[in-house]
Amino acid sequence: MTLLEVKDLHVHYRTLKGVVRAVEGVTFELGRGEALGIGGESGCGKSTLAFALMKLIPPPGRIVKGKVILDGKDLTGLPEDVLRKEVRWKEVSMVFQGAMNALCPVFTIGDQLAGPLMYHWGMSRREALERAAEALEMVGLHSDMLRRYPHELSGGQKQRVVIAMAILLNPKLIIADEPTTALDVIVQAQIMNLFKKLKKELSSSLVFITHDLSLIADIADKVAIMYGGKLVEFGPAEEVFIEPKHPYTHLLLSSIPRIDRRTKLTWIPGTPPDLRNPPPGCRFWPRCPHAMDICKKEEPPMVELGRGHRVLCHLYA
Amino acid sequence: MSAPTKELLVVEDLRKWFPVRRSLADVLAGRERRYVRAVDGVSFTVVCSEVFCLVGESGCGKTTTGRLIVRALRPTSGKMLYRVSEEVLDALRALHVRLEGDSFVDLAGRFRGKADKLLRREVQMILQDPYGSLNPRQTIRDILEEPLIIHGIGGSRDERLELVVKALKDVKLTPPEEFLDRYPHQLSGGQRQRVNIARALLLKPKLIVADEPVSMLDVSIRAEILQLMLELRDVKNLTYVFITHDLAVANNICDRIAVMYLGKIVELGPATEVIRNPLHPYTKALIAAIPEPDPRKGRAIKEVPIKGEVPNAVNVPPGCRLHPRCPYAEERCRREEPELKDVGGGHLVACHLY
Ligand SMILES: Nc1ncnc2c1ncn2[C@@H]1O[C@H](COP(=O)(O)OP(=O)(O)OP(=O)(O)O)[C@@H](O)[C@H]1O
Ligand SMILES: Nc1ncnc2c1ncn2[C@@H]1O[C@H](COP(=O)(O)OP(=O)(O)O)[C@@H](O)[C@H]1O
Ligand SMILES: [Mg+2]
Ligand SMILES: [Mg+2]
Numbered sequence: 001m002t003l004l005e006v007k008d009l010h011v012h013y014r015t016l017k018g019v020v021r022a023v024e025g026v027t028f029e030l031g032r033g034e035a036l037g038i039g040g041e042s043g044c045g046k047s048t049l050a051f052a053l054m055k056l057i058p059p060p061g062r063i064v065k066g067k068v069i070l071d072g073k074d075l076t077g078l079p080e081d082v083l084r085k086e087v088r089w090k091e092v093s094m095v096f097q098g099a100m101n102a103l104c105p106v107f108t109i110g111d112q113l114a115g116p117l118m119y120h121w122g123m124s125r126r127e128a129l130e131r132a133a134e135a136l137e138m139v140g141l142h143s144d145m146l147r148r149y150p151h152e153l154s155g156g157q158k159q160r161v162v163i164a165m166a167i168l169l170n171p172k173l174i175i176a177d178e179p180t181t182a183l184d185v186i187v188q189a190q191i192m193n194l195f196k197k198l199k200k201e202l203s204s205s206l207v208f209i210t211h212d213l214s215l216i217a218d219i220a221d222k223v224a225i226m227y228g229g230k231l232v233e234f235g236p237a238e239e240v241f242i243e244p245k246h247p248y249t250h251l252l253l254s255s256i257p258r259i260d261r262r263t264k265l266t267w268i269p270g271t272p273p274d275l276r277n278p279p280p281g282c283r284f285w286p287r288c289p290h291a292m293d294i295c296k297k298e299e300p301p302m303v304e305l306g307r308g309h310r311v312l313c314h315l316y317a
Numbered sequence: 318m319s320a321p322t323k324e325l326l327v328v329e330d331l332r333k334w335f336p337v338r339r340s341l342a343d344v345l346a347g348r349e350r351r352y353v354r355a356v357d358g359v360s361f362t363v364v365c366s367e368v369f370c371l372v373g374e375s376g377c378g379k380t381t382t383g384r385l386i387v388r389a390l391r392p393t394s395g396k397m398l399y400r401v402s403e404e405v406l407d408a409l410r411a412l413h414v415r416l417e418g419d420s421f422v423d424l425a426g427r428f429r430g431k432a433d434k435l436l437r438r439e440v441q442m443i444l445q446d447p448y449g450s451l452n453p454r455q456t457i458r459d460i461l462e463e464p465l466i467i468h469g470i471g472g473s474r475d476e477r478l479e480l481v482v483k484a485l486k487d488v489k490l491t492p493p494e495e496f497l498d499r500y501p502h503q504l505s506g507g508q509r510q511r512v513n514i515a516r517a518l519l520l521k522p523k524l525i526v527a528d529e530p531v532s533m534l535d536v537s538i539r540a541e542i543l544q545l546m547l548e549l550r551d552v553k554n555l556t557y558v559f560i561t562h563d564l565a566v567a568n569n570i571c572d573r574i575a576v577m578y579l580g581k582i583v584e585l586g587p588a589t590e591v592i593r594n595p596l597h598p599y600t601k602a603l604i605a606a607i608p609e610p611d612p613r614k615g616r617a618i619k620e621v622p623i624k625g626e627v628p629n630a631v632n633v634p635p636g637c638r639l640h641p642r643c644p645y646a647e648e649r650c651r652r653e654e655p656e657l658k659d660v661g662g663g664h665l666v667a668c669h670l671y
Pocket of ligand 3: 046
């Protein structure tokens, strides 16, 4: 059953130097209890897409076109007060990129977890603290943490606290934006284990955003690869990783250094497009080894390959 | 050409302790001064023209070790014997600099004036952050000219320009004219890192300490920088101390790897040996924790044998530093610090299991 449907979504930032087309024509769907991994290089629009799923895009950003349908409701049409009261944190929550370093230093963990429950959802202090303690336990922390301050926590513990915030109200969809990027590899593995556990126990859907495709392989059922604001490949994890279709996905996967073998390192020459002024035609053609004439002139179509696998590329048209 | 087994740098029992600032209350209560034991008795040898890797989690002392080698910090104790190149050796002799053996100097010592500058040219550092390490108000030309001016290389502005252009070509920022008048913010992360490399190369160093040179870059372009560094090593006969937290990167470009934990080396050996046949429980955990880009291998909860997180380097556990987190810890590990021992083939491990 589908939980989330994103249809032809366009998000732009209007800046003095021009319009940044951060998300352009993104379409995908996600089932209940499924995990979607969104990958791609820095600046390709991953975080912007995540913000759009909460309808919480920082200014000067704006959804200029398209729909985000969560559990049958089109969020793009809902007024801000409804979103605040009924949708955010309750239906969909987010672990923001870098959030573990944005915990407020002067409040205890308990205050930071229970506060919103009291002021936003009118719980009593006791109820709120009880709920906070439950959430902490879910993420593998003792309720003693409630009385502690952020500086008394290790990096991994802080990340667990931010994850606890995201699950306080049992949302149907949890978005995690680069939740392990600042962590060491052993702690990262512990946090990945936590996400796997939560996904199972809460039966929530998960949108997991990272530039590290290995982490996507580690958790996701579905994979979305973004390039220059566009979704260039989407499909079941096994298919996308084992038989990537888009030349970009293919090159991205082969540029990952492996621990199980020593290989000649490969890379993608050139740089990603300037989203204020993307190249005509396919956005990837200047870096694509298979670029044809048509790629430089016409935008590629989204080609259905079956089994929910889609690719935005002229090679398959 | 140097023979493949000639030592370039011999580090012996190197220590750097940073004093922790005491509060007035601490002083009045007569509490002892405490230290961050960032580097706490590290020994290793770097051989000419190899890529020697220091790996470990953040805070284990990699950067501090690197900064000690380039003399940005002075060690608390220990030696760093560096084999001076022929050209510089005569100059140092003329300056009556104390040599160790017939061609080594101890970089832990103090050097003044000309000797200091000569040695700084020999050992250069490339920093992690391609964004913060270039002055945003200088053009690429000014950035690259600066070390030449400081070290009095190239007599005239024209001569210096020639050297700068050549350095840009060396790091494949071509055509160079297109980059000379740009500012750092007009370059991509990868291009900035090339400028950093060019700046280090201008002084014709022999040893380069590269501190996480690709970790701020997208995976898609990392290999391009790494490949460039390897090519430059061959062309310019360089030796690298390569610092990374990423064992997969180390696996792909290093000859030998030293794994650090809390200021100490726990395992050291040929890269393939350390990765294929890790001995130390910590190295094993590091390798087990690396995710692989293959969904057929993932998805299940992954057993990571080492519990918890790295403790603060102020409170180093007694005995083996890993014992509170180690699944194999025995009584002896709590009391006695294991020494780094050779278990054959240049593979060293500091663990009571061996
Ligand atoms: N507030 C803003 N104003 C203007 N442009 C913005 C703003 N936020 C993001 N952008 C631009 O939108 C594009 C997409 O940014 P976004 O943060 O979504 O990328 P990302 O894929 O999450 O990158 P990263 O991997 O670095 O987190 C980029 O070109 C970025 O420069
Ligand atoms: N200038 C300094 N003053 C005090 N402590 C420091 C200083 N530099 C590093 N440290 C501490 O020394 C330890 C090792 O740091 P570092 O060498 O930067 O590790 P790594 O590069 O492996 O992450 C850390 O605990 C760090 O906080
Ligand atoms: Mg982002
Ligand atoms: Mg460091």
